[in-house]
Amino acid sequence: MRQHLMPTYQRLPVAFERGEGAWLWDQDGRRYLDALSGIAVCGLGHNHPTVTAAIQEQAARLLHTSNIYRIPLQERLGAELCRLAGMDAAFFCNSGAEANEAAIKLARLHGRRRGVELPTIVVAEGSFHGRTLATLTATGNAKVRQGFEPLVAGFIRVPYGDSAAVEALADDPSVVAVLVEPIQGEGGINVPPPGYLASLRALCDCQGWLLMLDEIQTGMGRTGRWFAHQHEDIVPDVMTLAKALGNGVPIGACLARGEAAALFGPGMHGTTFGGNPLACRAALAVIEAMERDGLVERAAQLGERLLSDFRDRLRDVAGVTAIRGRGLMLGIALDRPCGELVQQALAQGLLINVTAERVVRLLPPLILDDDQATQLVDTVTALIENFLTATSPAGTEVGAS
Numbered sequence: 001m002r003q004h005l006m007p008t009y010q011r012l013p014v015a016f017e018r019g020e021g022a023w024l025w026d027q028d029g030r031r032y033l034d035a036l037s038g039i040a041v042c043g044l045g046h047n048h049p050t051v052t053a054a055i056q057e058q059a060a061r062l063l064h065t066s067n068i069y070r071i072p073l074q075e076r077l078g079a080e081l082c083r084l085a086g087m088d089a090a091f092f093c094n095s096g097a098e099a100n101e102a103a104i105k106l107a108r109l110h111g112r113r114r115g116v117e118l119p120t121i122v123v124a125e126g127s128f129h130g131r132t133l134a135t136l137t138a139t140g141n142a143k144v145r146q147g148f149e150p151l152v153a154g155f156i157r158v159p160y161g162d163s164a165a166v167e168a169l170a171d172d173p174s175v176v177a178v179l180v181e182p183i184q185g186e187g188g189i190n191v192p193p194p195g196y197l198a199s200l201r202a203l204c205d206c207q208g209w210l211l212m213l214d215e216i217q218t219g220m221g222r223t224g225r226w227f228a229h230q231h232e233d234i235v236p237d238v239m240t241l242a243k244a245l246g247n248g249v250p251i252g253a254c255l256a257r258g259e260a261a262a263l264f265g266p267g268m269h270g271t272t273f274g275g276n277p278l279a280c281r282a283a284l285a286v287i288e289a290m291e292r293d294g295l296v297e298r299a300a301q302l303g304e305r306l307l308s309d310f311r312d313r314l315r316d317v318a319g320v321t322a323i324r325g326r327g328l329m330l331g332i333a334l335d336r337p338c339g340e341l342v343q344q345a346l347a348q349g350l351l352i353n354v355t356a357e358r359v360v361r362l363l364p365p366l367i368l369d370d371d372q373a374t375q376l377v378d379t380v381t382a383l384i385e386n387f388l389t390a391t392s393p394a395g396t397e398v399g400a401s
């Protein structure tokens with residue numbers, strides 16, 4: 001059949017028809033263990049009863065009105081997220097990139113208010129913030145930016161995890177905000193040194209800069225706390241969410257605190273779909289199920305088990321260069337490109353991802369059970385061992401000339 005889709009993705013040759021918890025079934029009825037959760041989206045797994053019931057009920061009641069009217073479900077969701085995050089106000093949108101766009105606009109308003117003509121936001125190497133023009137400019141990956149010049153002005157890039165590099169910008173009067181991920185996801189599950197976020201917090205306080213955290217991948221319990229910055233007992237000025245917030249129903253959020261929460265006035269930002277009753281109802285159901293079932297604690301506990309299992313099994317395997325992560329956001333770095341592991345895992349009925357060319361990325365759902373965790377460790381360990389035996393560090397097959 002001729003394809004009528006723009007080839008923005010090199011898609012794997014499989015299509016899923018049905019899901020239940022951590023399982024997916026393809027069109028031929030074959031079952032797969034999902035250790036990727038639609039890239040950190042389906043944190044509660046597929047077809048979660050609480051979320052499904054909420055969506056069904058809401059769909060039969062009201063899908064959309066408009067942000068020119070009050071939306072009580074949106075008000076409730078804003079209050080819930082602010083309670084969990086210690087923030088003051090939320091703006092709802094439909095994706096991560098949009099949430100970051102809102103954050104970037106807040107930083108610019110913050111700068112203007114301080115009399116900065118051309119406000120600059122500090123961003124990190126290896127970061128990923130989205131595909132719109134401003135967010136791809138903020139993204140620290142040349143492949144994402146390539147071809148889309150001219151880029152958006154007003155960003156300055158520093159190495160990730162290095163608070164001294166940010167501190168070195170303290171004399172730059174154009175800087176108004178710092179935007180980083182608490183753990184870089186697309187960049188390769190890069191965990192910064194302990195104290196990184198706390199140092200950035202202190203620096204931003206001292207300089208009057210906004211600390212803006214992109215928790216689109218790390219948020220909603222993924223790392224074993226509601227939000228990854230809570231591991232360091234700090235609160236950002238601005239935080240963005242999306243991915244797992246609606247468990248698959250598109251919704252993003254930009255939360256802000258203090259002065260940053262009052263920067264937008266009527267007419268300064270907006271969205272047609274953002275925060276509609278259906279999406280907000282789904283997100284409220286996600287929060288309800290996560291609290292009721294203790295899934296944040298579950299992510300912390302299961303994550304520790306997986307990390308220690310993988311370290312036991314793979315630590316001394318030549319070719320494995322790092323095993324890292326927090327909660328259910330795990331990366332196993334190899335000394336060679338390993339994209340083909342994705343297809344090999346698929347053939348074994350397992351969904352994983354490879355990012356930054358040589359990092360096996362695991363983002364299983366928070367509802368993964370102990371047997372599924374065992375299957376995940378066994379399958380991934382065997383796949384990596386076989387792959388490392390069959391290839392050389394340059395990525396060529398052993399025996400091939």
Ligand SMILES: *Cc1c(COP(=O)(O)O)cnc(C)c1O
Pocket residue numbers: 094095096097098100128129130131181185186214215216217218242243
């Ligand atoms: C996925 C992601 C985004 C982009 O989200 P979209 O919904 O695809 O626009 C931004 N930042 C981070 C950290 C992400 O993981």
